[in-house]
Amino acid sequence: MVRDYCHGRFHRGLLVYGLGGVFEMSLNSPLSRVLGSGSAKEGTDHWWMQRVTAVGLLILGLWFLISIAALDSFAHDDMHAWVREPINALMLLLSGVTIAWHSVLGVQVVIEDYVRGPALKVVSIILNKFVHLFLGTAAVFAVLKVALGAPL
């Protein structure tokens, strides 16, 4: 039996009182529900990119650890020469972007779970994006400067 019509900010539906309790019956079409993707206004993108970047980091992370372990010296000029190698520069660029991407998604979930209050939460999420964009861009800039610049 239909009793109430509810009109929320993100949702229109009917409250249906039936056997076993109150049910919400959506008035949205299945298509509009998919397109709207709920109150978050996004679909599976966050979840999916977390997985894609994870697989990327599986390769990049192991490359980084193995490459670093194979080095004889960590002196400045030796490190500079190592970053200048095109294959190392390429892998470091991919690493910087992928780490920052994976990290921004992960930290956002932590913020969403633990930061209380909508205002502080939104500010934290935006700040998180700024910090990660800065770190990712700084990593790319540093590698490009070494790779495209003169030898030390």
Place this chain on the structure above:
Amino acid sequence: MNTEGRPLSPHLTIYRWPITMTLSILHRMTGVALSIGLIAFVIWLAAIAFDAVPYDSVKAFMDSLPGQVMLFGWCLSFFFHLSNGVRHLIWDTGRLFEKSQANASSWFVIIATVVFTAAYWFMV
């Protein structure tokens, strides 16, 4: 309405702590630790690239005891997050969801983490 003195449903604290919960929390903690490690990664790259960031000071700190402890922590965090991350990717395909499998894979992840970290830190 009087809401006091009502019976409570069994809450988390009443159950024996399962190993899967420890790993779930550790996955998040190591993830945050590695995000902090990203800052160190960028400082290291900046020290190589820019004169404004003194490379020798960064290297001296990383060679010191606090620096080595941090590097070991990131190494441990990396191998844990990697091993447990693979476990998550397997779960995403719908496999290993049985309770016994979740418990067994937990121990597998712990052993893999210890072995990989020890192998990397002491042999390399």
